[in-house]
Amino acid sequence: MENISTALEGLDPIAAMQYLAAAFPGAVAFSTSFGQEDQVIADMIWRANLPVRIFTLDTGRLFQETYDLMDLTRARYKKTFEVYFPETASVEKLLQEKGPNSFYESVENRKECCNIRKVVPLNRALQGVKVWITGLRAEQSENRQTLHALEWDEQRQLYKYNPLINWSYDEMINYLQTQNVPYNKLHDKGFISIGCAPCTRAIEPGEHPRAGRWWWELSKKECGLHG
Known part of the structure; x- marks a missing residue:
């Protein structure tokens, strides 16, 4: 990992992703949730x-x-992306046993829903992947402030590359504007971090960017994808 980290030093995100794609041919993947950070990275990859x-x-x-x-992204770039859904049987079992809104009842229930709908499909999507590119930024949450551009994911046995980890919110917005990158219109309505509809609300001025995610919880605001 040290050799790769050293090789990436001083490279901009596009050059770094070019290096990783050459070092791990056919085994580099980017997971997008179509948030602002992810739209920046997708634009870089396709551009x-x-x-x-x-x-x-x-x-x-x-x-x-x-x-x-x-749809707007597909039309703009004339590119396609893979889509992974949860396992049907797991969702059916969850709704039959606990109903459609069990995630509001406890942190355990919410994490169970996130695991079924996000983590399991993610692990399937990452099979055979050596480098997982993400849109994480240090500013997003306290537990992301200690992350580096290149991390080793012990659980999944792969590298995680975070090209925007040190980018500020203003830098990200400037890129979207200057490159005319399409973005989610909910961002104009106070939604900063956008996930599932039942679990996301707009934030008030001065609130933490992730305050709108699982707002009824006081605990660590993560779903299990990144820890």
């Missing part, structure tokens, strides 16, 4: 025609605005 596989997770509970952005 530079990098050999990086792009996929997304459709939990079955996404906002209509997210689906609209998927």
Whole structure:
């Protein structure tokens, strides 16, 4: 890992992803949730025609605005991306036993839903992947402030590359504007971090960017994808 980290030093995100794609041919993948960070990275990958596989997770509970952005992105770049759904039997069992809104009842129930709808499909999507590219930024949450551009995911036995880890919110917005990158219209309505519709709300001025995710919980605001 040290050799790769050293090789990436001083490289901009596009050059770094080019290096990783060459070092791990056919085994570099980017997971997008169509958030602002992810739209920046997708634009970089497609603009530079990098050999990086792009996929997304459709939990079955996404906002209509997210689906609209998927269509807009396809039309803009004339590119496709892989879509992974939860396992049907697991979702059916969850709803039959606990109903459609069990995630509001306890942290355990919410994590169970996230695991079924996000984590299991993600692990399936990452099979055979050596480098997983993500849109994490240090500013997003306290537990992400200690992350580096290149991390080793022990559980999944792969490298995780975070090209925007040190980018500020303003830098990200500037890129979207200058490159005319399509984005989710919910961002204009106070939604900063956008996930599933039942679990996301707009934030008030001065609130933490992830305050709108699982707002009824006081615990660590993560779903299990990144820890």
